[in-house]
Amino acid sequence: MIMSLEVEHRRIYTNGIWMHIAEKGQGPLILLIHGFPELWSCWVHQINNLSAHGYHVVAPDMRGYGDSDCPQDPSSYTLFHTVGDLIGLLDELGQEQAFVIGHDWGAEIAWHLCLFRPDRVKALVNLGVPYRPRSPQFKPSHYFTKYGRGFYISQFQEPGGAENSFSKYDSVTILKKFLLINAPDLLAAPPGVEIIDFLETPSLLPPWITEEELQFSASKFQKTGFTGALNYYRAMDLNWELLGAWQGAKITVPTKLIIGDKDLGFVSFGTKDYINGEIFKSFVPNLEVVVIDGHHFIQQEKAEQVSNEILSFFSKKPKM
Known part of the structure; x- marks a missing residue:
């Protein structure tokens, strides 16, 4: 299915790296930003659907992933780097503005694209991750200590640590463990256990993903390894240090947040109450939830519904 799509592929030089993009269709630009541990191909349903409705859809492999460059230094993965990559991509495409869709880490990047450069975004649809303002006091690593050493983000912090624990599994198994999660709400392993060992490997695939799709993604991670993907987590404290100037800033771009009611991120961390509360709406005033x-992974699990939600939102906005 992935390889049979009428999708064009090319690499674009942006912000000091070569970025691979998949694109299809003509019309107003839609930029699709994937998360962890994904590739451009997680958007295959949206690429087909949105391009069929008159949009030029572009889905990059973000830095550290797939056929894009993979710097080894975690300090090359701040939100300023990743947003800079996308601004350079828009420039190379000759587009002043784009409709933007982000998922997981891609949603975090999309929030900050809107925070840094709202002039470049017509409207935003984010999946799974609400905008959370920067803590004025605590770095993320300090905040996450309350969830214990087994918390997945804490385990990802040490360069080489997670890669070492991942090395006993092939890439398909690693992807199955993370994409098809069956774990407690907080995604934390017991004391002394690595998160990759703790996560179960499902014996059956759900209907929303095929063995072919998993093998395609696994073949890319087999070449690159997972260091690039993990470096996003390792740059979280550096993000905090660099984001002080945006303390208290609001996101003014028209936004729709779509989140699954069974998403671990929705049922944990007080997210459900936060989304329904006033703090979130005060920082993202032009918001629909x-x-x-x-x-x-709702863009795959509920592909048609998510695409319809995207189209209904973007269709209300001026295309030019």
């Missing part, structure tokens, strides 16, 4: 029946 949609909670659907689904888990974390």
Whole structure:
């Protein structure tokens, strides 16, 4: 399915790296930003659907992933780097503005694209991850200590640590463990256990993903390893240090947040109450929230519903 799509592929030089993009269709630009541990191909349904409705859809492999460059230094993965990559991509495409869709880490990047450069974004649809303002006091690593050493983000912090624990598994198994999560709410391993060992390997695939799709993604991670993907987590404290100037800033871009009611991120960390509360709306005042029946990877699990939600939102906005 992935390789049979009428999708064009090329690499674009942006912000000091070569970035691979997949694109299809003509019309107003839609930029799709993937998360962890994904590739451009996690958007295959949206690429087909949105391009068929008159959009030029572009899905990059973000830095550290797939056929894009993979710097080894975690300090090359701040939100300023990743947003800079996308601004350079828009420039290379000759587009002043784009409609933007982000998922997981891609949603975090999309929030900050809107925070740094709202002039470049017509409207935003984010999946799974609400905007959370920067803590004025605590770095993320300090905040996450309350969840214990087994918390997945804490385990990802040490360069080489997670890669070492991942090395006993092939890439397909690693992807199955993270994409098809069956774990407690907080995604934390017991004391002394690595998160990759703790996560179960499902014996059956759900209907929303095929063995072919998993093998395609696994073949890319087999070449690159997971260091680039993990470096996003390792740059979290550096992000905090660099974001002080945006303390208290609001996101003014028209936004729709779509989140699954069974997403671990929705049922943990007080997210459900936060989304329904006033703090979130005060930082993203032009906001619409949609909670659907689904888990974390809803752009695949609920592909048609998510695409329809995207189209209904973007269709209300001027295309030019």
